[in-house]
Amino acid sequence: MHQDVSFPPRPLRGVRAVYARQASCPSDFADITVDFEPWEEGITFEVHADLHTRGSITPDELTEYQNAVATGIKEELTALEAKTTVAVAAVLRAVGIHEMDSHAGAFRHAGRLAVRRALILAYGSPPSPKRLPSRPQR
Known part of the structure; x- marks a missing residue:
């Protein structure tokens, strides 16, 4: 992204992010849907x-998870601020919870994932690394 880029360039609605990890007990689960709306410069977080x-x-618990989503979104967007102008209202529209596996950390990660998905929707996927030529067979 270039210095003159603003995020989001247009409304990005219904951005869904699911953070699910089953490595051990307890596992991690968070499912969120967020709208990213152009707004005044800075980061505003709202719950619909x-x-x-x-x-x-x-x-x-719901309040704790909402705050964790806000933290994740703000962390991810703050990393962009040197490269782009952030002027966004992030509106949390839906949350999916698992009784045993949901916790604030999972919702923080989901907030970060939602920003990454919104960036792809707004600007496309980052370029893929180029493959090295294969070695000739002997």
């Missing part, structure tokens, strides 16, 4: 008034 929640969760 009609937040759709899949799974069973207490209000305190």
